[in-house]
Amino acid sequence: xxxxxxxxxxxxxxxxxxxQLDWTRTLQHVNADxxxxxxxxxxxxxxxxxxxxxxxxxxxxxxPLYLWFLGD
Numbered sequence: 248x249x250x251x252x253x254x255x256x257x258x259x260x261x262x263x264x265x266x267q268l269d270w271t272r273t274l275q276h277v278n279a280d281x282x283x284x285x286x287x288x289x290x291x292x293x294x295x296x297x298x299x300x301x302x303x304x305x306x307x308x309x310x311p312l313y314l315w316f317l318g319d
Contacts, residue, residue: 249317256313
């Protein structure tokens with residue numbers, strides 16, 4: 248599973264994503280010939296894509312903040 252966190256420069260967690268992405272299930276839908284043309288929303292679903300966008304916007308508004316994707 249992949250989770251998302253917004254972290255500060257020292258590693259402190261500022262925000263957590265609620266979506267947990269099953270990386271294996273997500274990757275099985277990737278067609279190498281079409282990948283560059285597929286959107287994140289199409290690959291991950293509307294809810295996960297909206298959450299990632301929101302976390303990215305939070306990173307853009309804060310400094311220094313980083314979006315981490317964590318998984319096993």
